Amino acid sequence: MKRKLLLLLAFTGMMSVSSVKAQDDLLSMVNQDEKPAIDYATATFKSTHIVIGQSIETAPKGNLNFLITHHFGALNSGYENLFGLKQANIRLGLEYGVTRWLGVAVGLNTDKNTWDGSLKVKLLRQCKGGKHMPVTIDIFGNTAIYTTKWTDTQRPNYFSSRISYAVQVMIARKFGNSLSLQITPSMVHKNLVLTAGDKNDIFTLGGGGRVKLSQRVSINAEYHHLFSGQVVSVKAYDSFSLGVDIETGGHVFQIFLTNSYGEYEETYLTDTRGKWSNGDIFLGFNINRMFTIVNHKMPKE
Amino acid sequence: MRTNSLILVFVALMTFSAGAQKYITKTGQIKFYSEAPLEKIEAQTRQVKSVLDVATGRFVFQVLLKSFEFEKALMQEHFNENYVESDKYPSSTFRGKVTNIKDVNFDKDGLYDVFVEGKLTLHGDSCNVKEKGTFEIKQKQVTGKAKFIIKLADYKITIPGAVGNNISKTVEITVDVTLDKANL
Secondary structure, eight states, rough: EEEHHHHHHHHHHHHHHHHHHHHHTHHHHTTTTTOOOEEEOOSSSSBSSSSBBBOOOOOBEEEEEEEEEEEEEEGOOOOGGGGGGGOEEEEEEEEEESSSSEEEEEETTTGGGGEEEEEEEEEEOOEEEEOSOOEEEEEEEEEEEEEESSSSSSOOGGGGGGGGEEEEEEEEEEEEETTTEEEEEEEEESSSSSSSTOSSSSEEEEEEEEEESSSSEEEEEEEEOOTSOOOSSSSSOOOEEEEEEEOSSEEEEEEEEOOOOSSSSSHHTOOOOOOOTOOOEEEEEEEEEEEEEOOOOOOOO | HHHHHHHHHHHEEEEEEHHHHHHEEEEEEEEEEEEOOOOOOEEEEEEOOOOOOOOOOOEEEEEEGGOOOSSHHHHHHHHIIISSOOOSSSSSEEEEETTTTGGOOSSSSSEEEEEEEEEEEEETTTEEEEEEEEEEEEEEEEEEEEEEEEEEETTTOOOGGTTTTOOOOOEEEEHHHHHHHEEO
């Protein structure tokens, strides 16, 4: 009898141990055979541009991003030109998030009074948890039309000659909290090129990335390689830009150095005239200001 | 021999009754609200998981921080990226106890005051929380409600100087969960 009592005691003891354990795992009751939630990567980049080129980010749905882009003149242009401060290439852009996967944008650039309009479509979103996707993939299309007077009035000028197009595929991955990388193959089509030797379709391969220094500051870099034999009438170089992103509440400030004077895809990809080693470097900045146009609908009570 | 089978029956009963005395939900609601001179911040989720063990009074909560929805998308991004760092700390949990669980009659509809205390874990830091709330028993369901205030600094959530005036240093949290008897 005594032994049995002991046994019973031991048993109850074990029971209570196991029930304590069960209490610690109370949450496992709701978590077992539960498919984990899909965890989408957010804020791969802080802005719609890595430095001067597009990133996979679009304005969030119902949000309008006002983007001011400013490139000064070349740093090596001497004191007479105040090292580029006297000169400016400015683009004013508006970017709207129609849905979570579609962004539309328009812009006006002081370089040859160029208007541009673009679409950015998110094809895949990086995620983990309930679903796995290693990268985010966007496709971007832009049309640019310059509107200054014809420089050569002696020849027949067609409206179509003013137009150029750019298409980019962006493949990006956010590696943890502080590193994001993107690969960007691009194609630019120009309806009119300077000489017969220049190609109308121009291919580049580029990419960029950012390293976060703190929650609100990151170092960003971007590079685009222009394959040789496509632009021959002028000396065009690969575009390289290096900058800092500073995020405050509603603004993202991007301050950078670049060898591209151009501010939209058709120019910086195919017509980068500056060379870093010559000091043809342009100081520039982007100011992103996000406005919420349509509030996100909160779940009903 | 007879004692042995008795013990078995006893154990079986124990486990059975322990299992039957749990209430559970996966769709509880948590809201938080903070107001500063320039910015009102409000968010809400309906994906709160919670379990209540009637026998012991143990009461646990878990919520994925990315499930909080904000009116302004940018706020949601900043909440996840800059404040709670949900990539590093995906969920917040509360593990505690209803200290006066004996005062609640789960078989009788009515409104009961309950005292809950335990550890709230957020942003990798845990703090003791002790609050008063209510249980409403209605048709075998338990609706638990509580409202309390936490200090962001307690959880090492820092607000940069530049937006210091835009963001309140305390947040009011409203919990509203309706738990059903667990079928085990």
